[in-house]
Amino acid sequence: MTIIRIVCIRIFTMLAVVLFAAAVKAEERSLYQRLGGHDAIAAVSDEFIARLAADDQEKRFFIGFSNDSKLRIRQHLVDLVCKSTGGPCVYTGRDMKTAHAGARITKADWDRSLKIFCEVLNKFKVPDKEQELAALLIPLEKDIVEKATCASHARRHRRLRAATGRRAGTARRALRAGPQWQAQKSA
Numbered sequence: 001m002t003i004i005r006i007v008c009i010r011i012f013t014m015l016a017v018v019l020f021a022a023a024v025k026a027e028e029r030s031l032y033q034r035l036g037g038h039d040a041i042a043a044v045s046d047e048f049i050a051r052l053a054a055d056d057q058e059k060r061f062f063i064g065f066s067n068d069s070k071l072r073i074r075q076h077l078v079d080l081v082c083k084s085t086g087g088p089c090v091y092t093g094r095d096m097k098t099a100h101a102g103a104r105i106t107k108a109d110w111d112r113s114l115k116i117f118c119e120v121l122n123k124f125k126v127p128d129k130e131q132e133l134a135a136l137l138i139p140l141e142k143d144i145v146e147k148a149t150c151a152s153h154a155r156r157h158r159r160l161r162a163a164t165g166r167r168a169g170t171a172r173r174a175l176r177a178g179p180q181w182q183a184q185k186s187a
């Protein structure tokens, strides 16, 4: 075997070892690291909150919070996502059941929020593999969504009636129509 052949074999072996080690290392990287760390998670969280707060179906949940309270919720969301993806953050907020109890978030609200979340991941061009982040949310549904009961149904009817002075069916249509209906009502 010539010297050149021996050198070539050695170089290829070393290259293979380096590539294998790099592949193993890539596998070992946490989802937090693969997403791009704290700043990337903060950007995704900010966009998610901004879209929820501007969404016709979801915005009712975010009315009435002071700026400081909104910042606290935002920081807790960033910390929770950071921690759940293997990042170095500490989550000091409430558990999901306590934080959302009484908000009457429905399954439809939940499904819509997931759709919005996926749109945000796409906007930030999060690769398919890292979109496993969305899967981390799924188990939270049971703590965030409240089951409708007869009492909650009746409460909703009363609320709609108080807000619009109409029966629930008409009231829902009126609320969907928004200011247009308000104008008709006062005419």
Ligand code: HEM
Binding pocket: 058, 061, 062, 072, 073, 076, 077, 080, 092, 093, 094, 095, 099, 100, 103, 105, 109, 110, 113, 137, 140, 144
């Ligand atoms: C339909 C979807 C959702 C709605 C409408 C919603 C709404 C809210 C509201 C109104 C609050 C403020 C509660 C308060 O401070 O009184 C809140 C807090 C919070 N939410 Fe959600 N949420 C939704 C989904 C999620 C999801 C998917 C996550 C997790 C990734 C999440 C994580 C949090 C966190 C960390 C807080 C702050 C808890 C604290 O400050 O102790 N929420 N949410």
